[in-house]
Ligand SMILES: Nc1ncnc2c1ncn2[C@@H]1O[C@H](COP(=O)(O)OP(=O)(O)O)[C@@H](O)[C@H]1O
């Protein structure tokens with residue numbers, strides 16, 4: 208396994224270090240489909256190639272892999288690329304028991320137990336060391352942000368919650384996020400927080416370091432300040448529901464915070480004035496998504512004719528002569544992406560957009576109503592996941608959130624109700640597919656909302 212091979216990127220006919228795959232392939236076939244972030248669930252897992260292999264510390268058994276999964280056994284389709292950090296030990300310590308992929312029986316790792324590297328605090332510490340040191344290492348390029356030095360020697364605590372990506376907290380001071388499915392391009396989760404930091408907006412933690420592929424094409428991960436003691440909006444909302452308490456004051460402040468972030472994004476990055484053609488295109492895209500989703504979520508099919516009405520009304524706005532601005536937005540805003548602490552109030556995280564959408568689509572400007580609609584859906588989710596269902600709680604939060612948004616921006620999203628409803632419908636359609644794929648028990652939540660949206664005059 209030469210250094211040259213380890214540096215190479217791009218799959219080539221068989222990818223780099225094919226012999227490593229001899230060891231890993233049987234383990235990956237079992238393990239990958241069980242990971243929340245694996246996008247190929249339910250599809251044939253044909254072949255694998257390695258785009259890049261990097262040893263994060265010379266002589267260390269921590270492998271950084273860019274692994275490509277193909278539908279075709281011969282790897283002839285472009286496939287999906289995943290970022291993996293794997294350790295391989297003769298006898299892994301007991302605390303790694305839940306992180307084990309299995310024992311390799313052949314190839315260069317034969318006899319070794321392969322485990323998730325990020326779940327090992329020792330290995331996760333190596334990643335922090337790398338992030339502190341700008342420059343190229345194998346297939347990776349590390350960068351440090353304008354804030355300068357990054358603290359070292361901090362104890363690593365991997366987060367175990369099911370996520371779209373994987374995160375490690377360092378000494379309650381920093382948090383690293385490792386993107387799992389990676390595609391060429393700048394990830395908006397890096398791009399937008401950097402732009403907001405340049406704009407002086409402190410509602411979003413500013414990246415202190417990040418890394419990408421050595422050729423600079425693909426964002427792989429980032430490091431940002433850890434907001435110690437902050438509670439996420441989802442947990443806070445559920446606690447209020449359980450205690451039968453209102454959440455309107457918090458929802459209003461969250462609306463204000465969202466508005467501030469939107470204003471800063473509109474200053475920091477290009478905006479687009481929506482023409483009638485933009486609105487017609489948006490309506491057609493949403494309609495197509497609805498129809499395609501109904502093919503995959505049969506329980507949605509009977510609602511399609513009524514829901515299409517929301518998108519027809521959106522296309523109809525093309526004639527109203529009103530000027531609408533599109534701008535960069537969060538793209539997947541929900542209560543779990545909002546962190547609150549008593550000293551700073553609300554902050555927003557995770558600007559990656561909806562993980563299953565193509566990157567180019569996630570980086571497109573949208574009317575800010577898109578994020579507002581995401582949050583409205585989230586209040587509905589919280590109320591619907593609580594027993595007994597408390598729709599009045601959701602209605603009050605939704606109104607307070609929009610009022611807060613209007614306070615900071617001067618624009619009440621409810622004034623453009625056709626646009627807001629179209630985005631809310633589109634979001635609930637997305638959620639029905641997300642839940643069908645990842646959390647089938649939750650599917651009734653977006654389906655219930657779609658039933659109600661379909662009945663609205
Ligand atoms: N800066 C931060 N400070 C504190 N906790 C954070 C921070 N960033 C993320 N988290 C925690 O990590 C979890 C996962 O982060 P997130 O960016 O949403 O990842 P994913 O893309 O995998 O969903 C969040 O739910 C939050 O609880």
Ligand SMILES: O=P(O)(O)O[C@H]1O[C@H](CO)[C@@H](O[C@H]2O[C@H](CO)[C@@H](O)[C@H](O)[C@H]2O)[C@H](O)[C@H]1O
Pocket residue numbers: 370371372441539541542543557561562581584585586588589638641
């Ligand atoms: O946070 P992620 O980037 O991983 O976003 C994905 O997962 C979310 C669930 O964890 C999902 O959000 C949906 O469920 C939430 C409750 O768990 C709810 O608050 C959101 O409103 C709802 O959309 C999100 O859609 C998905 O992209």
